[in-house]
Amino acid sequence: MSKDQKAAPLNIAVAGLGTVGAGVLKLLQAQADLIEQRCGRRINVVAVSARSKGKDRGIDLSAVRWYEDPVAMAADPAVDLVVELIGGSEGPARDTVATAIETGKHVVTANKALLAVHGTDIARKAEAKGLTVAFEAAVAGGIPIIKGLREGLAGNRVSEIHGILNGTCNYILTEMRTTGRDFADVLADAQALGYAEADPTFDVDGIDAAHKLAVLASVAFGTPVDFASVHIEGIRQVGAIDFDYADQLGFCVKLLGIARRTDTGVEQRVHPCMVPKSAPIAAVDGVFNAVVAQADFADRVLFVGRGAGAGPTASAVVADLIDIARGRSTPTFGVPADQLGAATPSPMESRRGSYYVRLMVLDRPGVIADIAAAMRDQNVSMEQFLQRGHSPGEAVPVVLTTHDTEEAAMQRALATIGALDCVVEAPRMIRIEQF
Amino acid sequence: MSKDQKAAPLNIAVAGLGTVGAGVLKLLQAQADLIEQRCGRRINVVAVSARSKGKDRGIDLSAVRWYEDPVAMAADPAVDLVVELIGGSEGPARDTVATAIETGKHVVTANKALLAVHGTDIARKAEAKGLTVAFEAAVAGGIPIIKGLREGLAGNRVSEIHGILNGTCNYILTEMRTTGRDFADVLADAQALGYAEADPTFDVDGIDAAHKLAVLASVAFGTPVDFASVHIEGIRQVGAIDFDYADQLGFCVKLLGIARRTDTGVEQRVHPCMVPKSAPIAAVDGVFNAVVAQADFADRVLFVGRGAGAGPTASAVVADLIDIARGRSTPTFGVPADQLGAATPSPMESRRGSYYVRLMVLDRPGVIADIAAAMRDQNVSMEQFLQRGHSPGEAVPVVLTTHDTEEAAMQRALATIGALDCVVEAPRMIRIEQF
Structure with missing residues (x-):
């Protein structure tokens, strides 16, 4: 040496x-x-x-x-x-x-x-x-997360990773929350500041985060990279009003990448989430990235740092160069590529968890009963219900949260609710993740 | 491979x-x-x-x-x-x-x-x-912090690390804050639960955290391990009442290890700190550990995880075993031991920062003037002053915070204040760290 x-x-x-x-x-x-x-x-x-x-x-x-x-x-x-x-x-x-x-x-x-x-x-x-x-x-710029997972947690089986993997989205969501402005407005500013590209699709539609998640999942689980199986939703549908409700309900809105080993396979998804304000990741704001790994021996480990920019990214590139220059070698995804264990993708429909739903409904008697019936018919149990203001005959926002249920049931309930006469806009849904 | x-x-x-x-x-x-x-x-x-x-x-x-x-x-x-x-x-x-x-x-x-x-x-x-x-x-149990610093940030010069390095102390401080109980009480409970040793000296007096800090500083700065130069204070002097004041002032009380390259050398210290509630480390509670590194290219990186216990510690031991089994070698402290660059220890007296001071004083006219004069004589500028209750002739707690000043000046001011007739207990001081 x-x-x-x-x-x-x-x-x-x-x-x-x-x-x-x-x-x-x-x-x-x-x-x-x-x-x-x-x-x-x-x-x-x-x-x-x-x-x-x-x-x-x-x-x-x-x-x-x-x-x-x-x-x-x-x-x-x-x-x-x-x-x-x-x-x-x-x-x-x-x-x-x-x-x-x-x-x-x-x-x-x-x-x-x-x-x-x-x-x-x-x-x-x-x-x-x-x-x-x-x-x-x-992945995650200056955070040594690949090394952390692949070598630092090499003695563990990782059952879940989740993270804030796109700084542009996190910046936009943080600005929306702190200023009350809407998506288009904040995006335009982010573009002017250089935090978002002229064509922001890769970032705001969740594709960049999904690329990173697929790579992370492979390293975490020792499975082949499977980008095609990532369920992807971006942040365009998050409204300024959702931040107020989130705050009231004790949540923060974050675009997360989540990969999880389940009984039916490996779940990989990128979408906006409501996370409890007490979750460590909830406090990660602006252009910062964060990754949480749940490992069987080490338990929960959190990494936070800058996800992009010349310095942090160069730091990561040079760490790799130093490893190779010293002759330190590791299989690309932690285990040799020919030993990566194929995993069945777990479909989005089988996701279990609770949901936040925002509706614009005509304020008239019977509306809530119709919505509640649609939920009941799919065995979806409501946890909370909030109606802001009261304007008979007018459209008013209504928010509800559910107890744990299956995504497929929730989607069927939302389809029924969306088709109700009294519901005047497509329902907006954000998944609640209890970390 | x-x-x-x-x-x-x-x-x-x-x-x-x-x-x-x-x-x-x-x-x-x-x-x-x-x-x-x-x-x-x-x-x-x-x-x-x-x-x-x-x-x-x-x-x-x-x-x-x-x-x-x-x-x-x-x-x-x-x-x-x-x-x-x-x-x-x-x-x-x-x-x-x-x-x-x-x-x-x-x-x-x-x-x-x-x-x-x-x-x-x-x-x-x-x-x-x-x-x-x-x-x-x-260091820091299941958190791959040595690898993170020594390899993950290998392309950087690290200017500062700070962290929650002792889970026992963090557990005790968290319990004191959330239950309002005092140190001795919570310590006894922690001992019964196995979170603290029968002889808690190494933990609560800051020695264990100082051992870890000295090792971390060597890895972060490429300097020889210098435990003898660590300034060490434990948590025995933190009172239940300090948590109320901290909360009121927007702070959390944490036992931190801090190592910093300064113009005069390397500062290494372990002591209770007031940290802003918004600092990422403020939210790290219970037996969790955390380390923040400030690096010139990667900027700020935070690692959080379990600092002790069979699983997390075994995870770290086995990560090292896997490295060695694969033939991955790294100089012990990042650079070869014969190239570690000796650093002058920066004495505690030259620490610059602000201070929280709690006094028990006799509630009578002129007391505050005497305290303020002692501060003024050392060029220490007060930022806030809080007196709780008013009981003429009785002892009442008084809390003040200062603007940035030098430790030596603060210590002289405290000596003068402690000797005042109207000050009936030794002044308690907690350093404020603005991360």
Whole structure:
């Protein structure tokens, strides 16, 4: 261990020089000596690839080989390891990683989309060649959650993970709660501030969180990555008024990714949740991310930190680089890819739990009786009922919560309720999660 | 990586079969297959040592070699790795670890006292022989904080760590707050429940937290372990009434370990703190532990989990075993022991921050003027002042908070105030930490 200071440098190539790529180069430069102490050798950036060569990124690239084509760079025999920061599940990112592995190079990537869709296949190919694919930066930015689950909790069976996996959504929900403004308004601000993309679909529709959840679930449970089975709902349907009701009922509204081993298989879902204000995750606001793991021996462990940004993401990329430079290797998803145990996806319809439902109803006698009958017919038991204001003949908001029931029954009840004459808008439902 | 399934087993010996030792054996048995998948080889317990052979620990030890003397066990050439769970900075624990290293064996230990006092020396000896000394279980039980700091944040310079490092104290403080009972009362209950030892000194006087802090600081800052420089105060002086005032002032009372790089060196201290209710650590109650790290690239990262108990501690021990079984090695404190950079201890007197002071004073004219004068004479500026009730001629509690000032000035002011005729009890002071 202390004898390897004179080991050859690790020569790396960086594909993609956006915020994160530039952050990685800056970190490697700023902490070069510290990093060498920690891994016993230098980490040298020998090549980079990005779309625009001329752009000023505040870093000196004069000594580094420039590639127009990241795939050509990935094939460069002078390179030991490729850092893939292009993004996207297909195209150049996928080709770059594939070429790196084919030509015998380790890969470090922040690309959750690629891993969510092709992770198991990539892991198999890399492991067959004795290569490492590391991806701490793909989930929850600066939080060392992959390492925490895969190595820190390696002696445990994890039965559940849940987390705030998308900082953009958490920022929007936090702003909606604290300012009372509605989704569209806050989103526009978030875009102006750079917290949300011009096309916010991946974030606000829950896809980004679902990519991350699928990767986390694989690491937590030792199962193949199964993005296709994730139930996904975004935050567009959360209304400003839901925060008032949530507060009154003792809840916070969070977009969570939840993965759980159940008797029927593995549940994976991303959707807005009502969580008790006392849940540790309820206090995680703004652009912060958080992950909770429930493990059989360690019990509950919570990790909180910044989920995005140049510094935190670069920190995660460099942690992976240091691991590889020191020769620390771990199977991609904790257990060797050819031993990942296939799990039956547990369908959303079998989710058990309680529900928050918000309705706009005409304020007239008999309405509540009709709603209650629809619930009773599906064996859904109501816990609370709130009607705000009283305006005979007008539409008023009504909120109810249920006791634990099955999603399928709840969906049938909601279909019946939505079709009632006195219900003037599609019912809005938010699942309650009692952590 | 995927080729090493047929590697020879890792033969381990366990010294100490108390709660944690038995927990480790149970975990290794329960998850044997999972562990083999994760590290590519079996982990076999070949020898154990404990004081009483006959005791029923709920584990079958018939196939395992029994040693009366852990030091003799540590010298057994059939053993690859010694797990030291005896405890204590001297005596058999120290001798067992020394013998293990002398005879070429890796060491996994949960012994914070040993590491706090002899950690740097042990690391130097082990590293000189290419051996690993791993100690995830020594700090914060089931939270993978050593791994998180040493590997997960390896690309960062950490400027500060603070944490709830002793579950017994956190349990007592939480009970005091929620029930309004006083220290002695709650301590007696905690002892009956097994949350506190018959001799609670190590816990309630802050020594255990200080051991852990010294180890954490070394890992966080890359400095030699320096337990002797930790300023230590326990929780015996915290009164039931302080929780009421804290609540009124927007604070929670927590026993924290705080280590910080300052301009003058490294500050290490354990003492009760007033922390804002909004601080993430304020919500960590009961026997839970938490650690916050402030890193230059990752920014703030928080880890929360169970700090003690058979399961969580065994989880940490086994994570270390899996690392070593896989051949993953890391310098003991993150950088090689012979490169740890000595740091000047920053004396407690130079701590800057604000203060909460509680006094019992005779309720008569001029008292506040005398107190205020003592503060003014030391350039300590008062922020708030609260007098509860009004009983002319009687002793009444008075609480004040200060603006930021230097500890030395505050101590001088308190000495003057304590000597005033009208102050009938020694002043109680709790430092305010604004995280």
